[in-house]
Amino acid sequence: MRAVVADRLGDPSVLQVKEVPTPEPGPGDVVVRVGAAGVNFPDILSVAGTYQHKQEVPFIPGIEGAGTIHAVGNDVRGWKPGDKVIFGVRPGAFAEYARVTRPDAMMRLPEGWSEIEGAGYRVAARTAYHSLVHRAGTRKGDVVLVHGASGGVGLSAVQLAKHLGARVIATGGDDTRLDIVKRHAGADDLVNYRTTDFVAAVKELTGGKGADVIYDPVGGEVLEKSVRAAAYGARLLIVGFTSGGPSKIMSNHVLIKGLTILGVRAGETIARIAPELGLDYVKVLPRLAAQGVMRPHISHRFPMEGVADAFRALIDRQVVGKAVIEMI
Ligand SMILES: NC(=O)c1ccc[n+]([C@@H]2O[C@H](COP(=O)([O-])OP(=O)(O)OC[C@H]3O[C@@H](n4cnc5c(N)ncnc54)[C@H](OP(=O)(O)O)[C@@H]3O)[C@@H](O)[C@H]2O)c1
Structure with a gap:
């Protein structure tokens, strides 16, 4: 598959589009065919090496996206290939396929939303x-x-x-x-x-x-x-x-x-001290999305090759709402 890869840490120019192995789902995982991925300020910090969660190079940046489930691992309940979803990863979304290790934290793409909008919702x-x-x-x-x-x-x-x-x-x-x-x-x-x-x-x-x-x-x-x-x-x-x-x-x-x-x-906070609040994300955020609350405004769309320009649009304070990378 094609993916955006950071082989070293630095400014957005270090990012390159490369052929890398397509991920397989392990037990409890799903693999999503990514339609679009949202660009977040923490992506810029991760690639620069200044974010609180440090990444080992090489890595594929991107922490959220939307797409279609491609494959489902053993022990996964409630999801099947073909389902349209909004997902989070830590990291790995700037790729044609992403392995999601917490499918319980995914949500269905709301009715009437494009994958481009879905890609900008979660974070x-x-x-x-x-x-x-x-x-x-x-x-x-x-x-x-x-x-x-x-x-x-x-x-x-x-x-x-x-x-x-x-x-x-x-x-x-x-x-x-x-x-x-x-x-x-x-x-x-x-x-x-x-x-x-x-x-x-x-x-x-x-x-x-x-x-x-x-x-x-x-x-x-x-x-x-x-x-x-x-x-x-x-x-x-x-x-x-x-x-x-x-x-x-x-x-x-x-x-x-x-x-x-x-x-x-x-x-x-939810991982460390208040797991019960995590249920809100799974239950309340889809409901709010269905009501149209927090529907994303996408001001910029880039192909994978334009990922450095996407980062620069955030750094230069051009974006209103979200910028997304489109994989398809
Ligand atoms: N605490 C959490 O759990 C959490 C979760 C997600 C993100 N974050 C943090 O929230 C912040 C915003 O993230 P985001 O993805 O929403 O970023 P974003 O889309 O780029 O928005 C940030 C806004 O900050 C303003 N800004 C002021 N000075 C800036 C500067 N020197 N460079 C760039 N922007 C500047 C810009 O608005 P104006 O140009 O209008 O001033 C810009 O629209 C980041 O620090 C991120 O790490 C925290």
């Missing part, structure tokens, strides 16, 4: 759901401030927060992409944090109160300033660091405002 939806529901307990009437709202995990968070009955203030660095956040995801208010002081904007929009929940995949100065945009008793979700690195949060502000700081590890 962003899980991250938004774990953050806003499991961690922050977002409620109707909360003001939710979503940073990096035009990115993958950001756009899903806007959609889910609206579904939960929150008022959403969405930030981003580009007016045109922010407009899509309003049209596709229904954000109530938009703030361009490159041209506007978002702390002042949030205060003004909330009558001086601030945001009840802050969802931050950007980090750096954005997270540091967010403490000042928080309402008393707010929940601050630390989701990622696309701006380049961690931040220093002033502990006196955390105390004075009675803030709760929540680290988000969408996969890890």
